[in-house]
Amino acid sequence: MTSSTELKMTVYSSLFVALIAIGAFISIPIGPVPIVLQNMFVLLASIILGPLWGLASVAVYLVIGLAGLPVFAGGTSGIGKLFGPTGGYLLGYLPCVFITASISKGLGKKMSSDIIAMLIGSLIVYAAGVPWLKVVTSMTFQKALAVGMVPFLIGDALKILAAAFIAKTLRPVVKL
Amino acid sequence: MPKAIIDIKDLSFIFDDGFRGLNHISLSINQGEFIILAGKNGSGKTTFLRHLNGLLMPTSGTIRVNGLEISKHLIETRKTVGMVFQDPDTQMVGDTVFDEVAFGPENLKITRARIKEIVTKVLETLNLFHLKDRNPSTLSGGEKRKVAIAGILVMDPQVIVFDEPFSNLDYPGILQVLATIMDLHRAGQTVMIATHDIEPVIFEATRMIIMEKGSVKEDDVPLNLVGRLESYGVREPCFSKFGLEPQSWQK
Amino acid sequence: MAEITPFTYRPGDSILHLLDTRLKFFIISLVNISMLPAGFISTGFYFFMLLFFFKKTGLRFFSMLSNMKFFLILLVFVFLARAFTITGDTVFSSFGVTVSNQGLAEGGMVAFKFFLIMLTGIIFSATTKPSSVKTAVQWFLKPVPFVPEKRVAVMISLALCFMPVILRQAKEVSDAQKARCAHLQKNPIRKTIGIVLPLLKKTFLSADNLILAMESRCYSDDRTDPEFNPSGKERGFFFGSIAVSICLILF
Numbered sequence A: 001m002t003s004s005t006e007l008k009m010t011v012y013s014s015l016f017v018a019l020i021a022i023g024a025f026i027s028i029p030i031g032p033v034p035i036v037l038q039n040m041f042v043l044l045a046s047i048i049l050g051p052l053w054g055l056a057s058v059a060v061y062l063v064i065g066l067a068g069l070p071v072f073a074g075g076t077s078g079i080g081k082l083f084g085p086t087g088g089y090l091l092g093y094l095p096c097v098f099i100t101a102s103i104s105k106g107l108g109k110k111m112s113s114d115i116i117a118m119l120i121g122s123l124i125v126y127a128a129g130v131p132w133l134k135v136v137t138s139m140t141f142q143k144a145l146a147v148g149m150v151p152f153l154i155g156d157a158l159k160i161l162a163a164a165f166i167a168k169t170l171r172p173v174v175k176l
Numbered sequence B: 001m002p003k004a005i006i007d008i009k010d011l012s013f014i015f016d017d018g019f020r021g022l023n024h025i026s027l028s029i030n031q032g033e034f035i036i037l038a039g040k041n042g043s044g045k046t047t048f049l050r051h052l053n054g055l056l057m058p059t060s061g062t063i064r065v066n067g068l069e070i071s072k073h074l075i076e077t078r079k080t081v082g083m084v085f086q087d088p089d090t091q092m093v094g095d096t097v098f099d100e101v102a103f104g105p106e107n108l109k110i111t112r113a114r115i116k117e118i119v120t121k122v123l124e125t126l127n128l129f130h131l132k133d134r135n136p137s138t139l140s141g142g143e144k145r146k147v148a149i150a151g152i153l154v155m156d157p158q159v160i161v162f163d164e165p166f167s168n169l170d171y172p173g174i175l176q177v178l179a180t181i182m183d184l185h186r187a188g189q190t191v192m193i194a195t196h197d198i199e200p201v202i203f204e205a206t207r208m209i210i211m212e213k214g215s216v217k218e219d220d221v222p223l224n225l226v227g228r229l230e231s232y233g234v235r236e237p238c239f240s241k242f243g244l245e246p247q248s249w250q251k
Numbered sequence C: 001m002a003e004i005t006p007f008t009y010r011p012g013d014s015i016l017h018l019l020d021t022r023l024k025f026f027i028i029s030l031v032n033i034s035m036l037p038a039g040f041i042s043t044g045f046y047f048f049m050l051l052f053f054f055k056k057t058g059l060r061f062f063s064m065l066s067n068m069k070f071f072l073i074l075l076v077f078v079f080l081a082r083a084f085t086i087t088g089d090t091v092f093s094s095f096g097v098t099v100s101n102q103g104l105a106e107g108g109m110v111a112f113k114f115f116l117i118m119l120t121g122i123i124f125s126a127t128t129k130p131s132s133v134k135t136a137v138q139w140f141l142k143p144v145p146f147v148p149e150k151r152v153a154v155m156i157s158l159a160l161c162f163m164p165v166i167l168r169q170a171k172e173v174s175d176a177q178k179a180r181c182a183h184l185q186k187n188p189i190r191k192t193i194g195i196v197l198p199l200l201k202k203t204f205l206s207a208d209n210l211i212l213a214m215e216s217r218c219y220s221d222d223r224t225d226p227e228f229n230p231s232g233k234e235r236g237f238f239f240g241s242i243a244v245s246i247c248l249i250l251f
């Protein structure tokens, strides 16, 4: 890797750190439940940046949140957040981004493979988030699913389809 | 004979898609000059400037800075030729004005104590010291532009190149930036400005280069070119349009 | 960031502002972990201590609470879940659910502890400059193998710079969409694409400009190390925090 592509990836990854952080606060009003963009940016980071740089941008996002910059949902931050009820979702972004990126790369960066990759990636976030929610709040498993996963599934499906299209148009622009 | 800092011989540049961006350009830039680079949109000004500190490399021809070939001496070139870009928002890397200005020296691994000293000095020179703890994104357009200039000035370059320094500024903003650039030139700094609005700078400039379709069409003392500018798509300064005496913008 | 969250840095010169950020990290981690086994008395004591420091930050307690609505609702859930599931001396029982004394007490404690941890985080954010968070992160990452801490620090700076740029561009995109009556678009996928795609195109263009600006300022990973300005009160706070966490664990 030449030094200038490395600089390019550093800047693009930082851009995604900022997008993921802002994605926790901006939403698109659609129907009763607004669509929050954060997890969409995590998925886009994986398919546009690839496994390593994608992982880097999610890791840096988590680090600045843990270190006390108010970039987690609700404008909060800190180690405490990670031990809190929603900590599992945040940590789940790490395996999510790596696996989504690897699958998308392995299957050849086509729109269909991106969709499969993002579906699996989204499930990974829930696989980490829901049990965590259950343990921390000592809800029953059914209840944790009903609160922490079911309401978001339709929005996730929409976001994945939109993200697949966005990735397809963006790849030639970004030239990676 | 003035000393040439940048020496360009038969420079041509072709983009990846085959478009000819620059066409056999030869010229030199001398110590103490104030050069306006004019030409309409797409005439190749930005493409040309980016060659001066190695952001683009010539397809053919050579550029030497202080006698050194650019491609083999990138760091020296970038210290000698500082570049201020058009949009200040997308060239800021620090989260305070002080850190923003310190970015260049930090890249050169200058010691922390020395960085403090030179950054403070530059901020004081440009009257920005009171803003040192502000976030650059919260400044006015003119102040942002000045911070961008400070970030270049702190590297102590021999030539400062500006790409459209007046775009998107209101009138006070233009005056603010103009005054800064003129002070620099009067202190002996070599300056080159790409702009399609030549009005504010024409009195200070010692030389004007006009580009069209990637070629240099004119290269002369500015007042000699007044009256012929419109044919290159450059707006004539008001005094020439109305047949008045030239009068500087600076009060 | 100022526009998106109410808990951002507020300039000031209280002792919490001046304290070395690395020590603040240490204290927060220590206290948050000691909170887990803490009993009622010491938790209450810690709450009043937080209130004391909270006053010093200049944040207003009740406006903060209203900004934390969603988090507080979540805490109510946590409380109820505990109250309903933990068995013990029954307080009341109807519709098939039983609420016990122990359940109420434990649910209340857990929710209260989450609240205090949150409050600690807010005080930290309000009194710590983003750029010093960055340098402290860099310092802590230094001993960690395979992590290029200087690059991480640069990424943090860049991300902080991008945030206001992205927010501004998001506003521009949404205004442009409104002007073209995009709110009539009912297809949610099209609607999402119509906002996110232009936003990303713009931000990537800004990123490309930034890359050029960084290159022309000699960007390098091998940079001058950051510096720290301890306030001199670190020793007292260090031992104080250890005392507090021992109290939390014991009582």
Ligand SMILES: Nc1ncnc2c1ncn2[C@@H]1O[C@H](COP(=O)(O)OP(=O)(O)OP(=O)(O)O)[C@@H](O)[C@H]1O
Pocket: B015, B016, B017, B019, B021, B039, B040, B041, B042, B043, B044, B045, B046, B047, B048, B196
């Ligand atoms: N990456 C690229 N690939 C192909 N052509 C390009 C590229 N970048 C610029 N060009 C073309 O090169 C020409 C010169 O562009 P340049 O940006 O140098 O002009 P300019 O004089 O700076 O214009 P402006 O006044 O708008 O800033 C333009 O016609 C432009 O379309």
Ligand SMILES: [Mg+2]
Pocket: B045, B046, B047, B163
């Ligand atoms: Mg240009």
